[in-house]
Amino acid sequence: MHKSRLSTLVIDCQVEDIEQANLFWEAALGMACNRSEEEWADRYSSLQTNESQPHILIQKVSHESRVHLDIETDNIDAEVKRLTELGAQVVKRLERWVVMQAPTGHRFCVVNPQRTDFDTASDVNQWPDND
Template sequence: MLREVIVDAPSSAFQAVATFWAGALAASPHPVAGEPEFVSLHDPASLPHVAVQDIGPDATPRFHLDIETDDIEAEVARLTGLGATVRARRPTFVVMSDPVGLLFCVLPPSSDEFATRSREV
C-alpha cells in the first residue's frame, strides 16, 4: 500500500519547494510534530494513483506528478507565478519543473474523479 508521495528538496530550497507544492495542489502546509524535516500538505487536490512510465534508455530515473486541469494555459500561468518553469510543450500537455527542477506535467482531465476532486484555485 502506498502511504504517501514525498518530494525531496535540499535544505536551501526546502521552504520554497514546500510553499510551491502547497500552492500547486491547493493544500494547507503544516509542520510535522517531532519531524522538522517534513511539512505535511493537508487536503491536497490530488488522487492516490500511481503509474510507472518508460522515459527512455538514457533518462535519469525519477518521480513526477501529473496535474489535471480543464484550462491548461491558465494552470501553467498560475504555476509559473508560484515559481515553476515551462520545460516543454507537447500537443496535449506541458512539462514543467518546480523551483528546484523536479519535473511535473500539466494535462487535460482524464480521471473519473476530476469533476468531484478538482478545485478552482
C-alpha cells in the same frame, strides 16, 4: 475560474523492458498492474488504485529514473500561467500536456483531466483566472 488537482504519480523507469518495472512495482506496492493496450504496452502501464486516489503510472523513459507528478486541469493554459506565477518554468510544450519544472528543480506535467470524477469531486481546487 479553472480547476486542478493531483492526478497521477508517474514512476519513470529507465529500463530495457517495462515488464521488469511492472513486476517490481506490482509486488512492491501490492497492487495489480494493468498492462496497456498493444500499441502502448512497451512504454506504459498502471497500477490499480481506488478512484478516490491518484493514478500510478509506470512509464518507460530514456532519461534517468525518477518519480514525477501530473496535475490535471480543465484549462492547461490557465494552470500553466498560475504555476509560472508561483515560480515554475515551462520545460516543453507538447500536444496534450506541458512539462514544467518547480523552483525546487522537480519536474512535473500539467495534463487534461485523467480521473473520471474530476468534474464532480470535492477535492478539486478552484483557482481564479487572473488575466
